Amino acid sequence: MKFNQFLPLVAALVLGSSCAPLEGVHLPIAQQAGSQLHKRFDNSTASFAKTANLQFDIDGASKYYPGTNSYWISFMTNDADVDSTFATLQENGLKILRIWGFNDVNEKPQEGTVYFQSFAGSEPVINTGADGLERLDYVVKSAEKHGIKLIINFVNNWTDYGGMAAYMKFFGGAQSADASNNSAWYTSTEAQAQYKKYIEAVVSRFKTSPTVLAWELANEPRCKGCDTSVIFNWASETSKYVKSLDPNHLVTLGDEGFGLEGDGSYPYTYGEGVDFVKNLGIKELDFGTFHLYPKSWGVSNDWGNGWVESHGAACAAAGKPCLFEEYGTETDHCTVEQPWQKTAINTKAIAGDLFWQLGVDTSTGKTHDDGNTIYTNSEDWKCLVDNHGEAIAQRNGA
Ligand SMILES: *[C@@H]1O[C@H](CO)[C@@H](O)[C@H](O)[C@H]1NC(C)=O
Ligand SMILES: *[C@@H]1O[C@H](CO)[C@@H](O)[C@H](O)[C@H]1NC(C)=O
Ligand SMILES: *[C@@H]1O[C@H](CO)[C@@H](O)[C@H](O)[C@H]1NC(C)=O
Numbered sequence: 001m002k003f004n005q006f007l008p009l010v011a012a013l014v015l016g017s018s019c020a021p022l023e024g025v026h027l028p029i030a031q032q033a034g035s036q037l038h039k040r041f042d043n044s045t046a047s048f049a050k051t052a053n054l055q056f057d058i059d060g061a062s063k064y065y066p067g068t069n070s071y072w073i074s075f076m077t078n079d080a081d082v083d084s085t086f087a088t089l090q091e092n093g094l095k096i097l098r099i100w101g102f103n104d105v106n107e108k109p110q111e112g113t114v115y116f117q118s119f120a121g122s123e124p125v126i127n128t129g130a131d132g133l134e135r136l137d138y139v140v141k142s143a144e145k146h147g148i149k150l151i152i153n154f155v156n157n158w159t160d161y162g163g164m165a166a167y168m169k170f171f172g173g174a175q176s177a178d179a180s181n182n183s184a185w186y187t188s189t190e191a192q193a194q195y196k197k198y199i200e201a202v203v204s205r206f207k208t209s210p211t212v213l214a215w216e217l218a219n220e221p222r223c224k225g226c227d228t229s230v231i232f233n234w235a236s237e238t239s240k241y242v243k244s245l246d247p248n249h250l251v252t253l254g255d256e257g258f259g260l261e262g263d264g265s266y267p268y269t270y271g272e273g274v275d276f277v278k279n280l281g282i283k284e285l286d287f288g289t290f291h292l293y294p295k296s297w298g299v300s301n302d303w304g305n306g307w308v309e310s311h312g313a314a315c316a317a318a319g320k321p322c323l324f325e326e327y328g329t330e331t332d333h334c335t336v337e338q339p340w341q342k343t344a345i346n347t348k349a350i351a352g353d354l355f356w357q358l359g360v361d362t363s364t365g366k367t368h369d370d371g372n373t374i375y376t377n378s379e380d381w382k383c384l385v386d387n388h389g390e391a392i393a394q395r396n397g398a
Contacts, residue, residue, distance in 0.1 A: 041090065041147030046210035048248045049149060051286050054321045054349040056213070058095065058149055063396040064345055065352035066388060067096025067149075068374075069326055071161075072367055074099050074136050075114045081362040082138055086146035088360055088376055093389050096213055097143065098325065098354055101136060101152035101202050104162025106169050117162070117198055119170035124194050126201045133205060140206050149213035151325075152206070153254055154199050156219045157182055164218075167191040183223045183273075186234040196241055207246045214250035215242050220291065221255055223273030228259065231273050232282070239284035250286040252323070253279055257290025262310050267297050276311070280318045287351065288315050288322035292340060295329060301336045305343040312347035321351035328356040328372030334383035341388045345395045355384055 050057040056065055068089070076082055089097060103116040114135050118125045127133065136152075143150050156163035164185040171190040185191050199215075206212050217238050223230045239251045259275040262268030280288045290311045292304050299307075308324060315322035324344045329336045337355065344350045359367050359375035366375065374380045 040145060043144045043147070043211075046144070046147070048210050049213045049250060051250065051321050051351075054316060054319070055351045056287075056321060058213070059147075059210075064350075064392050065095045065149075066385075066392055067094050067098070067352060067354040068358040069098045069354050069356045070358045070367075071100045073097070074101065074139050075103060076362070077112065077114065077131075077135070078363050079138055079142075081364075082142045083145075084362070085358075085360050086142045086148055089148050089358075090146040092376075092385055094148075094358075094385065096149050096151065096323075096352060096354055097358075098151040098153070098216070099139065100156070100161060100219070101216075102155050102161060102163075102198070104155070104166035106162070106166050117166075119162075119166055124170065124197075126198060128201070133201065136202070137205065140209055140211060144209060144211040148211065150211055151214045151216050151252070152202065152212060153216040153219050154202065155195060155217075157221050158219065164191075167194060181224065182221075183226045183230060186221075186223060186226075186230050192234075192237075196238075199238070199242060200245060203242065203245045207248070212249050214252045214286070215246070216252050216254040216289075217242075218254050221253065221274070222258075224271065226273035228270055228273055228275035228278060231255075232275065232278055235279055235285065236282050239282055243284045251284055252287050252289050253285055254289055254325070255279065256326075257288070257307075257311055260310060260314050263303075263306070265297075265299050265303070267299065267307065268310075277314050277318070280314065280320060280322075285320075287320050288318070289325040290322065291326040291356075292324070293326075293328060301329065302339075304340045308340060308343045308350065309347055312349045315349035320349075322349055324350055324353035326354060326356040330371035333372075333374060333380040337384055338388070341384065342391065345392055 046059050052062045055062045058065060073082060073085055103114060104119065105115045106119050108118055108120045109115055112131060114131050116127055116132055118127060140150065159165045164182045168185055168191060171188055203215060217235060221231055235253055242251050255274050257276050258267055258272045259270040260268060260277050279285065292307055294301050294304055311322050327337060327340055341353060344353045355374055356372050359369065359373035374384055
């Protein structure tokens with residue numbers, strides 16, 4: 001059963017101030033399900049999110065927030081699938097959704113395939129059409145209707161959906177042929193000018209929408225072997241630029257959280273060109289982000305708890321909240337990830353967590369299973385969404 005005695009709390013979280021039947025807290029569960037839960041979020045009560053007391057203040061409520069990641073939602077072409085995905089998030093109290101706001105291509109895809117920016121012709125082209133940013137428009141609109149807050153990311157370090165390598169393939173230069181070295185992208189005048197154009201195209205569309213929780217500079221930016229000043233300087237410059245376009249929304253980096261004081265294991269080192277604490281000091285970055293993939297990083301699952309705590313301590317010291325923005329494993333999802341969730345909600349300055357990644361049923365079947373996916377109506381979901389939601393409600397003192 002998805003809903004247990006915790007339901008009234010979920011309902012309160014989801015329905016917010018439009019929740020007249022909160023007296024219903026004492027009603028039998030059966031009478032609460034259905035229509036009330038599908039009640040529309042009252043978008044007119046939404047406001048720009050802020051940070052406060054090392055937490056997110058979302059529509060006037062400052063507390064710990066759960067959420068998840070969906071890279072695919074911006075690329076779906078069926079509106080009903082987008083709506084049903086947001087309805088699922090709303091019903092389950094998953095308040096934050098992190099999405100890809102980029103989709104860069106070097107060759108124009110087949111008709112009907114979504115892409116946002118093309119480097120196929122003689123000039124880069126931002127696709128504002130029906131198979132372009134209009135898909136993102138729909139995602140934002142549906143999020144508004146369901147009261148979900150979005151983190152929208154501008155570029156990928158990885159080559160999925162183009163990424164930094166797509167820019168460099170077009171602009172050329174020393175690293176253009178080496179997709180495994182992004183260092184040139186951060187300092188290329190042409191690449192940065194185009195990246196800023198792209199940022200402006202996205203930000204200007206959603207500047208006034210309170211459903212945007214934050215703009216995110218990149219997905220997992222790394223610059224292996226580079227001095228940490230490369231990413232620091234780029235992040236300083238870009239975050240300032242985003243704030244100049246839109247002073248009302250939060251801005252964050254989207255990094256994995258590498259490079260901070262710790263046990264000296266690989267993720268704590270600075271070899272990927274990232275200095276977590278230094279970057280967190282950038283004035284225009286409102287909160288920190290960090291990810292957790294022990295298997296790819298050659299550390300133990302249990303090590304992850306210390307990783308969460310180290311970031312909490314660094315964020316508290318910086319006076320900014322931090323989001324445990326991605327975490328995943330390919331096996332034993334519940335056993336492995338539940339301890340990380342418990343650590344996160346008990347660690348000062350950790351403001352929320354987003355598991356990687358959301359899995360739902362759509363009109364064309366289940367969404368992508370990358371091994372990490374947590375599907376609705378599964379035992380994993382019960383553990384990592386329902387049980388976690390109960391623990392969060394207790395922690396928030398609801
Ligand atoms: C939600 O409210 C914002 C303004 O606060 C408005 O721009 C937007 O159109 C509204 N969205 C919906 C779906 O009504
Ligand atoms: C992400 O960036 C790092 C550093 O440049 C690089 O090692 C890694 O391969 C990148 N990923 C891809 C696929 O570009
Ligand atoms: C990537 O290129 C930069 C600049 O040329 C260099 O400093 C860095 O060491 C390179 N990284 C790798 C992994 O080769």
